[in-house]
Amino acid sequence: MHSFSVYVKNSNDVDSRLKQFIIHHNGDFSGKVIIKEISLGGESIIQHSIPFEVLMTIVSKAVVNKKISELEQKTPKEILGL
Numbered sequence: 001m002h003s004f005s006v007y008v009k010n011s012n013d014v015d016s017r018l019k020q021f022i023i024h025h026n027g028d029f030s031g032k033v034i035i036k037e038i039s040l041g042g043e044s045i046i047q048h049s050i051p052f053e054v055l056m057t058i059v060s061k062a063v064v065n066k067k068i069s070e071l072e073q074k075t076p077k078e079i080l081g082l
Contacts, residue, residue: 002027025052 002025007018020038025031029052037046071079 001025029056 004023006021006023008021009018017040022036022038024034024036032049032051033055035048035050039045
């Protein structure tokens with residue numbers, strides 16, 4: 001099992017401090033990904049276990065949408081590399 005931390009500033013909250021998330025996953029990204037939200041005191045306050053396929057689908061849809069948006073902003077010559 002591999003782990004890493006992500007820090008995110010939540011601008012929706014009145015408290016705009018960084019929130020820490022610890023992500024645990026299999027090295028080959030098979031199976032479930034465990035995501036823990038850590039409180040300011042260092043305790044796990046929320047834990048989710050999500051199949052990797054779900055996360056992969058969410059991220060791939062975001063990437064596709066970004067690429068479509070970028071292509072829509074280009075001229076025909078830019079798209080063709082001319």
